Amino acid sequence: MNKSSNISTSVIKRLPRYYRFLGDLMQSGISRISSRELSERMGLTASQIRQDLNCFGGFGQQGYGYNIVQLHNEIGTILGLDNVKKVVLIGAGNLGRALATHMTFGAKGFQLIGIFDSKPSLTGQIVRGMPIRHTDGLDEFCRENLPQVAVLCLPKSGARDIATQLIALGIKGFWNFSHYDFSVEFPNIVVENVHLGDSLMTLCYNVEHKGK
Amino acid sequence: MNKSSNISTSVIKRLPRYYRFLGDLMQSGISRISSRELSERMGLTASQIRQDLNCFGGFGQQGYGYNIVQLHNEIGTILGLDNVKKVVLIGAGNLGRALATHMTFGAKGFQLIGIFDSKPSLTGQIVRGMPIRHTDGLDEFCRENLPQVAVLCLPKSGARDIATQLIALGIKGFWNFSHYDFSVEFPNIVVENVHLGDSLMTLCYNVEHKGK
DNA sequence: TAGATTGTTAATCGATTAACAATC
DNA sequence: TAGATTGTTAATCGATTAACAATC
Numbered sequence: 001m002n003k004s005s006n007i008s009t010s011v012i013k014r015l016p017r018y019y020r021f022l023g024d025l026m027q028s029g030i031s032r033i034s035s036r037e038l039s040e041r042m043g044l045t046a047s048q049i050r051q052d053l054n055c056f057g058g059f060g061q062q063g064y065g066y067n068i069v070q071l072h073n074e075i076g077t078i079l080g081l082d083n084v085k086k087v088v089l090i091g092a093g094n095l096g097r098a099l100a101t102h103m104t105f106g107a108k109g110f111q112l113i114g115i116f117d118s119k120p121s122l123t124g125q126i127v128r129g130m131p132i133r134h135t136d137g138l139d140e141f142c143r144e145n146l147p148q149v150a151v152l153c154l155p156k157s158g159a160r161d162i163a164t165q166l167i168a169l170g171i172k173g174f175w176n177f178s179h180y181d182f183s184v185e186f187p188n189i190v191v192e193n194v195h196l197g198d199s200l201m202t203l204c205y206n207v208e209h210k211g212k
Numbered sequence: 213m214n215k216s217s218n219i220s221t222s223v224i225k226r227l228p229r230y231y232r233f234l235g236d237l238m239q240s241g242i243s244r245i246s247s248r249e250l251s252e253r254m255g256l257t258a259s260q261i262r263q264d265l266n267c268f269g270g271f272g273q274q275g276y277g278y279n280i281v282q283l284h285n286e287i288g289t290i291l292g293l294d295n296v297k298k299v300v301l302i303g304a305g306n307l308g309r310a311l312a313t314h315m316t317f318g319a320k321g322f323q324l325i326g327i328f329d330s331k332p333s334l335t336g337q338i339v340r341g342m343p344i345r346h347t348d349g350l351d352e353f354c355r356e357n358l359p360q361v362a363v364l365c366l367p368k369s370g371a372r373d374i375a376t377q378l379i380a381l382g383i384k385g386f387w388n389f390s391h392y393d394f395s396v397e398f399p400n401i402v403v404e405n406v407h408l409g410d411s412l413m414t415l416c417y418n419v420e421h422k423g424k
Numbered sequence: 425t426a427g428a429t430t431g432t433t434a435a436t437c438g439a440t441t442a443a444c445a446a447t448c
Numbered sequence: 449t450a451g452a453t454t455g456t457t458a459a460t461c462g463a464t465t466a467a468c469a470a471t472c
Contacts, residue, residue: 010463012417016410020391034429043395046429047465054431062430063472079413080420098310099408108409109416149419173419175412179232183255190422192415194408196311197320198228200387201291203404204321205224207361207385208292210402222439246453258453259441266455274454275448 011052015075017042018052022072034065081109085173086145090162091153092117092125092132095177099151100128110149114141118158135162142169151175160185223264227287229254230264234284246277293321297385298359302374303366304329304337304344307389311363312340322361326353330370347374354381363387372397 021042025033035046042049053059053071056078060066076082087110089100096115105112115127118135125132133141150171152159159180166174173190174182182191233254237245247258254261265271265283268290272278288294299322301312308327317324327339330347337344345353362383364371371392378386385402386394394403 008463013410013414015417016407016413019413020410036429041396043393043399045465047467048463050430050432051464058431060430061472062470063428065429079417081413081416083420085416085419094310094314098306098314102306102310103408103412105412108412110412149415173415175415181255184253187255190415190418192411192418194406194411195228196315196406198225198232199404199406200315200317200320200322201228201231201293202225203361203385203387203402204293204297205227205291206402206404207297208295208321220439248453257441259443260439262454262456263440270455272454273448274446275452277453 007055011055014044014052015079018049019072019075019079022068022075025068026072030068032065032067035060038066079109081107083109084111085109085149086111086113086147087149087151087175088112088114088116088138088142088147088166088171089151089153090116090135090138090166091151091158091178092119092122092127093153096151096153097127099153099177113145113147116141118154138162138165139169142166142171147171149173149175152178152180154178156180219267223267226264227291230261231284231287231291234280234287237280238284242280244277244279247272250278291321293319295321296323297321297361298323298325298357299361299363299387300324300326300328300350300354300359300378300383301363301365302328302347302350302378303364303370303390304331304334304339305365308363308365309339311365311389325357325359328353330366350374350377351381354378354383359383361385361387364390364392366390368392 021038035049039046039049050060056074059071059074087105089096089112092100092115096117100112100115112128114133115130116133116135116138117123120134122132123134148171150166152163152174154162156179159178163174163180163182163186167186167189174192176182176191176193177196179195182189233250247261251258251261262272265278268286271283271286299317301308301324304312304327308329312324312327324340326345327342328345328347328350329335332346334344335346360383362378364375364386366374368391371390375386375392375394375398379398379401386404388394388403388405389408391407391409394401
């Protein structure tokens, strides 16, 4: 396990945002930027930007700043976007279908290779050019196609069993929209939780208490 | 502005999760729990739970623990879930429609009252029992119905103008799925960002570096 | 060379954890 | 009363910010 394995999650969570801002700057034709100017555009401190980047290497140049194209590439590499990971999506309800249709997995280091649902009535429906498969075929599909990542868009009740099954099949990471909580049973599995309900409640609190 | 306005965001972000766990415990018929037992179920320290709760008041009882129903209610009140906020959703693409159909706004302190899109071809389509309205009518609709919150499900390009318009119309909080960044132009507006692309890139990094 | 800006160390700030007296 | 567990203070840990020497 290399040096980058002990980078703090605070830093890692900021990397995609740097990547996005640098991408936008790239497109606007600017070729270099100082940590100070980037900090103003992003609403951070220049110090934090320099600290963050120096976790991974010295990408800047004294007296000059950072080369935008180069830094954008570096961050993309750090994030692992060029190393494509195969993804299966479990749960083809509204949310699952929206993600399948709407997300550009390709630009983020992923390739969606299969969509599954336990509801027989959905089997065979076409979403983003691929048929929804029944979860009965999940084992076989994974053994053949070796996905590394799964998106969970199903109710809490079903999520635990599917997660256990998928981990046994070699899935290394989950994009988890369900309310199933991996942390107790599988503390070492990589999970990125997206709890939309929690997010909405946080918003509720802030509107209530911080709203002008 | 009351005492709760200087609660740290770390604490606030944990409240919805407490609320969910307590709701589950409630349904399983347990009536009391100690911080130690809750900490084991949630994968936190007991100390953190007690610290968090004591930001808002002493809800426990020495030698006994916490009454689950009571604590669940208290946290609901703290989150402001019983004070319903009217919501408009802007952008009825895949994601917008999925959220409109899939989210139980009601259980989280919100009521969806209108769905808008700038694409004339969508106008009049029914989503969750209500017609998609054209954004031309947004001003009038807001003046009549006084929503306090907006969900932004549109591309970055359109988001800035709509956000500015909505703020002028009295919108106090945004659930922002767009890539528009409020922090520089509107640092004091309440915004809950859900950047699905960023989340996916974070997952990419972690699969790459932390995967066993 | 002089000016600018990084990389990096040190100082500060905030969040988490540990400890324990208060008390049910 | 004895045991359990909170509320709260103190200690630790980690993240952010400030400062500045190195250097382009």
